[in-house]
Amino acid sequence: MTRISLTRLPGDRVLAVDAGLEHVIELADLSAYVEGREPDGPRWVWDDTARWYPPLLEAGIRVERCHDLRLGRQLLRRAPAADASLLVAEESEHWDRLRPAVPSDPALFSVDDSTEHLRADLEDARQRAAVAASSEAPRLGLLLAAESAGALVAAEMTHTGVPWRTDIHERLLGEQLGPRPPRGARPVLLEALAGEVRSALAAPGLNPDSRPELLGALRRAGVEVPDTRASTLRAVEHPAVVPLLRYKQLAHLFSTNGWAWADQWVKDGRFRPSYQPAGSITGRWSSNGGGALSFPVQVRPAAVADDGWVFVVADVAQLEPRVLAGMSGDRALAKAAQGTDLYQGMVDDGAVGSRNDAKLGLLGAMYGATSGESGRMVAGLTRRYPAAFGLVEEAARAGERGLGVRTLLGRGCPPLGEASTTDVDTARADPESETRRRRSYGRFSRNFVVQGTGAEWALCWIADLRNRLWRLGAGPVEARPHLVFFLHDEVVVHTPAHLADVVVAEASHAAAAAGALLFRQLSIDFPLNTSIVRSYADAGKPGSVPGADVTPGR
Structure with a gap:
């Protein structure tokens, strides 16, 4: 496959290295150049997808493959199976401090600093050499490709955006907060709740947004709490709790998805x-x-598909436990995962007496539960599924010893590291503190191997789904079925209504393909829960159908 690297040059120019030949292109001609070469199926190599791809999308150009050097370098520097010394060069310091572009960047070419004109072809050669020299070159190569494909998906989702009904959003805010307030003021319904909290705590000057003030007012009212988290407050019996919890909920809505958020995003x-x-x-x-990874329930009704279009919402059932079965090669757990409910499969397998016991035990193993009912379940299930439970236990022990661990494809978790002088002195004075620190890191490393491999599966899923969706239509990305949202184990596709059933099938096929790609030696089911809806708020609700009424006020 041909690799074409693109490097920014001073003076609104681009250096393209295509099959070893160098071409200097004027920035104004870049889109035409990419459009002309894309039918040949090259892999575009650039420093940061978030910098190069958006202008191409604006010009109506979609690329199939790329290699994101920033993401690749970040990954290879931490990968245990890669020799990071092969990445060392005169420009290394500048590559290491390269940060992703953000929408506020004024243009493809910003200030002429040390990270603006790094040679993409030279860095590409270094990264390819590091992969080729690795004992796990195929896995690292797959991970780099998946990571870069994810960057293309991210740029396309920002480009197409999530269909959003501002009229519905404003109605929802009005119903819950009241009319839009002047800048710097609280909405009237939020201020009313603040008044209720002040009255209940006999604190007329209280600012409920101030944690120190709120803690002080609660203590003066006889309520001793260590913090003001909602989970802590729910355990307290006091007249201020109900309005305070409601205040915190609506204050979060106002600050994260209120009028100012809509104005900006x-x-x-x-x-x-x-x-x-x-x-x-x-x-x-x-x-x-923009809070890209969160759609609060209060505003989801504003996410409404275009006329004649629908959302296909698909999420994976019990992703991480299935990933654990696949990466550990535990055939017994893989057998239990055949079907839509892995936990029930464990019950049917005779491993536990109830679905709740299965869930407690499996999640306890992945998150390090050692006591209580979950801890007891872990002990019993370890005997039934030794490969799966042994894998996370081994990762935990490695973390406790200060060692790094890795995902299936080779993403590395940094080791606990050498203790600083202060840490050493603390450990000598308080050995229990050092023990707690290592156990805490062990819990993290135990989950890292599974969560990280789950992220790798999800990248392979969306990379394949992206290409499947492209083949379902014609025209630019936004004219075809396209991804508009991705969160760990869930995707939302915006599609013409007549293609919705096809999109559901393609999402399922892509999930199966991702599983086969990662877990070649063991068949693992990755069933999806899917919904076809007009509004994202209806996803997962029984009886939701395309064409549901989303008229404001209904």
Whole structure:
């Protein structure tokens, strides 16, 4: 496969290295160049997909493959099976501090600093050498390809946006908060709740948004609590609790998805958040802005498909337990995973007496539960599923010893590291503190291997689904069925209504293909829960059908 690298040059120019030949292209001609080469199926190599791909999408150009050097370098520097010294070069310091572009960046070319003109072809050669020298080259190669495909998906989802009905959103805010307040003021219904809290606590000057003030007022009212979390407050009996919990809920809505949020992130009937692929250490995504990974229940009715279109919402049933079965090669657990409910499969297998026991035991193993009912379940299930439970236990022991662990495809978790002088002194004075620190890291490393491999499966799923959706229509990305939302184990596809059933089938086929790609030696079922709805708020509800009434006020 031909690789074409693109490097930014001063003066609104681009250096393209195509099959070893260098071409200098004017920025104004870049879209035409990419469009002309894309039918040959190259892999585009660039420093950051979030910088290069959006302008191409705006020009109506979709690329099938890329290699994101920023993400690749980040991954290879931490991968236990890769020799990071092969990435060292004169520009290494600048590559290491390269950060993803965000929507606020003014253009493809920003200030002329040290990270603006890094040679993509040279870094690509270094990364390919590091992969080729690895004893696990095929796995690392797959991980790099999946990571880069995820970056393409992220850019496309920001480009197409989630269909968003501003009229419905404003109606929902009005019903729950009252009319839009002046800048810097609380909405009237939120202020009314604040008044109830002040009255119940006999604190007329209280600002309920201030944690220190709120803790002080609660203590003066005889309520001793360590924090003001909702879970803590629910255990308290006091007249202030009910209005306070409601206040905190609506204050969160106001600050995270209120009028100011809509002004910034909703344009032309689309919510366009900014995603950050591999934004967390496990490979899961995070958000660069807009709260991309969260659709609060209160505002979901505003996510409404276009006329003649619907949403296909698909999520994977019990992703991480299925991933654990596959990566450990535990055939007994894989057998229990055949079907839509792995936990019930464990009951039918005779491993436990109830579905709840199965869930407690399996989640306890992945998250490090060692006491109580969950701990007892873990002990019994370890004998029944030794490969699966042994894998997470081994990861936990490695973490406790200060060692790094890795996912199935080779993403590395940094080791606990050498203790600082302060840590050493603390450990000598309080050995129990050091023990707690290592056990805590062991719980993290135990979950890292499963959660990280689950993220790898999800990347393979959306990468394949993206291409399947492209083949269902014609025209630019937004004219065909396309992904508009992705969260760990759930996708939302915006599709013409007449293709909805086909999209459901393709999502299922892509899930099966991702499982076969990662777990070649063991057949693992990845069943999907799917809904076809007009509004995202209806996903998962029984009886929801395309064409449901979303008229404001109904």
